[in-house]
Amino acid sequence: MKIVLSLDENNEKAIAFLTFIKTLDFISFESKDDLPQWQKDKLDIYLEEHQNGTAEYTDWDSAKKSLFDKFGA
Numbered sequence: 001m002k003i004v005l006s007l008d009e010n011n012e013k014a015i016a017f018l019t020f021i022k023t024l025d026f027i028s029f030e031s032k033d034d035l036p037q038w039q040k041d042k043l044d045i046y047l048e049e050h051q052n053g054t055a056e057y058t059d060w061d062s063a064k065k066s067l068f069d070k071f072g073a
Contacts, residue, residue, distance in 0.1 A: 007014040049055035
């Protein structure tokens with residue numbers, strides 16, 4: 001049987017639970033992040049740029065026009 005758990009790694013009870021189940025010999029443990037580290041790093045950069053006001057955005061109308069110009073309707 002396979003069960004997938006999502007745990008908050010900042011929650012003390014979740015950390016205690018995870019520590020406990022790792023000690024059980026009948027449970028195999030596999031950790032899988034949803035995003036690779038390089039994507040997390042890139043998102044951190046985007047968030048920092050957004051928070052300090054240096055992020056550059058394209059409004060939807062301009063993006064849509066650019067796509068239609070490039071690929072047609």
